[in-house]
Amino acid sequence: MDQDTKKPITYGTRNLADEDLTQAVLATFENSSSERFQKVMQSLVRHLHAFVKDVELTEEEWFKGIDYLTRIGHITDDQRQEFVLLSDILGISMLVIDINNKQSPEATASTVFGPFFVEGSPRFANGDDIANGASGEPCFMHGHVLSIAGEPLPDARIEIWQADDNGFYDVQSQESSQVYGRGHLYADEAGNYSFWSVRPEAYPIPEDGPVGELLEAANRSPMRPAHVHFMIKVPGYKTLITHVFKEGDQYLDSDAVFGVRSSLITSFDRHEPGIAPDGKKMDVPFYTMHYDFFLMPIKE
């Protein structure tokens, strides 16, 4: 039964080792239904095999890796995305974003999607208060949605999600299932958007799961600078997934997920009680944040 070991290896799968094994796996993707799928999978196989050889991964480490991925899979649900978090802390998310947004320096920079987006957020009217009980100081956020040529983009769909001033998103609450600091609304005909919410605070990414273990083993900080998530969709334009960061935050240069761009930082200005920019009378101190978003048209 040993004859075949003497034949040159083409597509056979028996008695393979080292580079022959890698080549055989690559060959199994030669008949892929799409060229792109083939290219991506062959590159992935090449790099994963190189990793295994590079570190001479032990069998025990392989079992640990399988267990680690399994636990990430089991902690992930429709309100928590630990695979995204892992991609984020390994800089993979930011690398993908960077690669895909090099051609549009005039557009607002993208940053990480993060693990806390939830489908089906509540609908608000432009100008509404989306805090919905989120703990924190009131903050009026406003600006424009524009094309990179400076034209207003009416009816832009703006999705917002953020942590409260304890550093928690609504979906992290153990006690309550109340949606807070999360919603979507549409800019007006001149591309103006505004809403009330709370001033965001810096927070640690979730440390109670597999990603937390990894950060601890690396002695890495879990902190992220204060920010508000935005996802802005306008037909004919590239969807913008980004944050607005709070100027002066102490973690702007040590973001656990490598997401900060200087162009995404702006001031959150404090005001004494009085009349807010939207005419609302405020009995307590409040903040304002102004930020304009510039979207890139999709090339035909």
Place this chain on the structure above:
Amino acid sequence: MDQDTKKPITYGTRNLADEDLTQAVLATFENSSSERFQKVMQSLVRHLHAFVKDVELTEEEWFKGIDYLTRIGHITDDQRQEFVLLSDILGISMLVIDINNKQSPEATASTVFGPFFVEGSPRFANGDDIANGASGEPCFMHGHVLSIAGEPLPDARIEIWQADDNGFYDVQSQESSQVYGRGHLYADEAGNYSFWSVRPEAYPIPEDGPVGELLEAANRSPMRPAHVHFMIKVPGYKTLITHVFKEGDQYLDSDAVFGVRSSLITSFDRHEPGIAPDGKKMDVPFYTMHYDFFLMPIKE
């Protein structure tokens, strides 16, 4: 706020792109609690970043990848291990096994663990029938567990799991939760083992999950040649995880998981009704399989 973009990047995490981003992620592992962890993680980051750059992974592909891993996590439970299956079809499992078993050519070859091992299998006595209702023709399997020097290894713990002649493991059954074709027993004082079960048949790896999608996109065969899984544990010896393959199987050179070693193939011999090697009187035709396992002592 743009001052820092002009400074050389050391450990900062703002405005990073390309190689600077990769270097910053690598730097976050410099204070790891273990040198080995640091080496493995830094190599993994280097190779995953190289993969993303190599194929210029799109944001849509990244989302598809996250969704793919999430679905693998959700189909994986205590009876199905889709991450192992993915590792298997990408040749990663076999690569790890090969790297870790180069120094022991006298020992029985290892092969993939596979996704169908289950903790807590039933205990049998040496010589028992472990089929327990598995569909298939009766087969008497026997041999020795020996050191690489040829010394018998008494009381070796032998774990066995196999598919029935429809190609299904017990845990794949939708209708029944009966354990079949699975169990553990101990070799006798002379290192002899024997048990009855059914003759294995070739089968497709599970195609109803994410791994099946991948095989379909690659137009790859899901077939594995007929085999019986063995895991043999003896104190002081390296645990052996392997299969015994059926001689003559048509898939020996196209195993979907690259697991075949010629040294692991043996004949399953057919016999007319009569007296079996253990003295049992058989009223129907039956098979016999003989295989000796050689284990490597653990170096001090």
